[in-house]
Structures are given as C-alpha cells and as structure tokens.
Amino acid sequence: MKNTDTAKSAAVLLIGNELLSGRTQDANLAHIATRLKEKGIRLMQARVIPDHPETIISVINELRQTHDYLFTTGGIGPTHDDITADCVAQAFGVDLPLHTEAKRLLLDYFQARDIEPNDDRMRMARIPEGATLIDNPVSIAPGFKMQNVFVMAGVPRIMQAMLDAVLPQLVSGAVQRSDTVVCDLGEGTVAAALRELQERFPAVDIGSYPGRVDNNSRLSLVITSTDDKLLEQVRVLIEQMVERLGGQVYSAPV
Amino acid sequence: MKNTDTAKSAAVLLIGNELLSGRTQDANLAHIATRLKEKGIRLMQARVIPDHPETIISVINELRQTHDYLFTTGGIGPTHDDITADCVAQAFGVDLPLHTEAKRLLLDYFQARDIEPNDDRMRMARIPEGATLIDNPVSIAPGFKMQNVFVMAGVPRIMQAMLDAVLPQLVSGAVQRSDTVVCDLGEGTVAAALRELQERFPAVDIGSYPGRVDNNSRLSLVITSTDDKLLEQVRVLIEQMVERLGGQVYSAPV
DSSP: OOOOSSSOEEEEEEEOHHHHSSSSOOOHHHHHHHHHHHHTOEEEEEEEEOSOHHHHHHHHHHHHHHSSEEEEESOOSSSTTOOHHHHHHHHHTOOOOBOHHHHHHHHHHHHHTTOOOOHHHHGGGBOOTTOEEEOOTTTOOOEEEETTEEEEOSSHHHHHHHHHHHGGGSOOOOOOEEEEEEESOOHHHHHHHHHHHHHHOTTSEEEEEEEEETTEEEEEEEEEESOHHHHHHHHHHHHHHHHHTTOOEEOOOO | OOOOSSSOEEEEEEEOHHHHSSSSOOOHHHHHHHHHHHHTOEEEEEEEEOSOHHHHHHHHHHHHHHSSEEEEESOOSSSTTOOHHHHHHHHHTOOOOBOHHHHHHHHHHHHHTTOOOOHHHHGGGBOOTTOEEEOOTTTOOOEEEETTEEEEOSSHHHHHHHHHHHGGGSOOOOOOEEEEEEESOOHHHHHHHHHHHHHHOTTSEEEEEEEEETTEEEEEEEEEESOHHHHHHHHHHHHHHHHHTTOOEEOOOO
C-alpha cells in the first residue's frame, strides 16, 4: 500500500467528540475511501479527533503538508461546537470573513423558507480568506476548499454530496482495482503459499481477511493492483492454490 | 473533551489496508470508545493506517508516548500481511521469540482439532519479549500487552473478547456520563441559547447533532459530564430552552 507510483496521496480527518465517545458510528471514512480509490488517489491514513481547537489546527497543518489532499468531515454547522472553519483559518493564518456568495446562498435559502437569518445561522457563511466554496445541494450551507484542504460536513448525505462536487477537481491517478477469491480454507492453511505469491508479485497487494458467511467460515483473499492483467494472473494463481490445498472457491459477494 | 482531569488518556490505532480501501467498514472504534467511556478513560484520538511497517512502528512509538494507553486492532493472524507483532517488537527494540505459554495454547488447540501446527500458524505464538498475553476465548491465538500498548485482533468478536479481558487491568477514572435531549428545533434556532449554556457550564460538554427519525428532522443535544448533578441541572435547562424557543422535547432513543 506504499504510495510508490505517481498517484496523489490523501488523508482523511474526522472531527467530532461523538466519534470518540462511541455515540456515533462513523460512516464517512469507508465512503471517502471507496470514492478516492475509484479516482486512483491513494488514501494513506485517517485520523479521528475531538472538537478541540489546538488539536484540530495542529493536525490540519501536519496532514496538509504531508499529503497531496486532505479531506475533513464535521464541525461546519451553526452551533458552538462547530469550529472547523475557525481552525482552518487559524491553521492557514488567514481571516474568516463572511463570504459574499455563501452569504447570498444562505439568505436566499432562509428567505424562501421563512427562516430567520440570525447570527448563528450566518456563521455558516464565514469562509477562510482565499478559500473557494463546495456546493451543498442538500442543506445549502457550503463546505470549502482551502488550497489542498477540502472541508466537508459530517452528516453523511451532505458529505457525500459535497464529495461528488469535489471529485472532478482532483487529479486522477492509476486506479488500483481489487479482485477477491473467497474460499473455505483457514488462514494458516494458505499462509505459506500466499506469502510466496506476494513475494513473487510485489506489484500486487494481497490481503487475507477471515470472516463468516451464513455461519460458515470463509476466507477472502483480496488482490489489488493498478495492472489489470497482473490482477487476473494472480487471481487465477490464487484459485489454483486454493484447489491444490483442497479448498473450494466460492463466488465473491457483490 | 480536553483531558483536564486525572483520568487516564487513550488512543486507538486501527491497522489494515482494508480500512483505507473502503472494503471494510470499521466496527471496532465505536465499541472501544464506548467501553473506555464506561471505565472513565478518555479516548483522545484514533488513527487508521495501512499494513506498512515503518508507518506502524512510528505511529505506535508516537501514540504510546503521548497517551497513558494505546489499543491497536488488526494484523495478528498467520498470513504475510499480519505484521503488528513484528512492528511492536521493533517499536520497543525487543526480540520476538515464540512465547512458551502461547505456544502451548496453540498446540493444544490445534491438536484437539486435528489442525497441523505449521510455521505460519505458530507465528501467532511470537510475542515481543517482556509482553504478557491477552486471552482469546474465541480462536485461542492471543493478543498481548507490551507496557502500555494493548495489541488486539481486528475481527470484531475476537477484539471484543480481548477487550473484556483487558479492561479490568486498566486504571478507572471519573466516568463521564451523557444525557440527550431530542427536539424538533433547527440548530440555528437553538445555537445562541446553547452557546450561553456552554459558556455558563464549562464543566459540561454540550454537543449538537442534527439527524432524522422516521423522516422527521430531529436535533440531539448531548450533555456530557463527570458530575451527575450538573448533568441533570443542564438537561433541565436545555429542556426549558427548547420549550421557550417553541420546540417539543422527545424521549431520547435508547
């Protein structure tokens, strides 16, 4: 999984006390990971941190400097615990003024719905100086892109819509495709042969994931590569290995 | 959420390419978070990293030095991509010999099931010098505790059993309890009053989480504190605030 090709690297930063208290099961990381993979961008790490300004600022500054792209989720609503925009502005050392376009979007949206545009609601129009807006077709309050940092909502359907808006702006890389061989062998049975295959094909990443399907033990052998022919070659070799070791190959779950 | 009390701090490290490719939705963080909260231990951050030795070693060394406890999940099986024990040994600068008790446990388990104890299976008995075992009642191969680092399996039901074994060994702190007021107001409506309450009661953490129940917008206002009387006081004030602002309070989901 080392980023040895020319593809862009990315990190994800999930912000929110609720993720570290067990209250909320994050649903954003797997979605972002899947979409970045489709785009050929290498997700190298993710972090989960609380609504704590110093922590947010320092982690943003670390991750934006060590990755081509940084995606954050959470903390851009109107309440006191929504501090991501403030922290991004501080991380970049810029002001956080009301953004003309964001302000217009919010005022139009509130007027059409007879909602009072109070100070707290208008906080959502504060955008770091120099950032561009990320559309929010769900609930209008925009995310924003500040250099290589993409600041998105925490609510999954809003985050997903924002990511849809962002993806076309990113530089694609060679896409890593995956294929899975599912079998009924134990990990200890396949380990030696699998290790040999991994050593023989370093351009392919082979992962071994035990699990259960309909209460039967099933082992998923996942092959990942940017080279489709190699992927196919290794898949066939793994299927042959399973049969040689007395196992059965099952069709992979969709 | 700042750890300003005397409670122990913790970090969680989720290890595995599958978590960064979108293949696997992590289910371990929320579980560990919940159990640590019950124990009064403050979970300060989580990281998700790939099966990449240098990364694993450096992140383990960073997090074990900056937190009282570090919990890792993943990478302790028999296959080539299971490298967590090797990385922990390297992080601590110790050897990784076959552990007498772990070896006996595995041999007994394999013999009883007529499984061949091959080299790969016996890799699961390699434990960093100086570590103690963590019981695995599900599939026998143990986790281990190396100083303040707790190395657990990635498969959720095994990880959960290991955490059960580990929790009694940890130093409890003042437990932060949470209470939730669910209402039908928008975040922008409650924001000003909520901000005032948060400023008035700094010993309480107030979080605001919009969501939907049966296709209706619902706002969950979550109050967290180590002081039960204060928790109750702020809950009543938040309920009064909701009514004053024309909203309705709903019973919180269990």
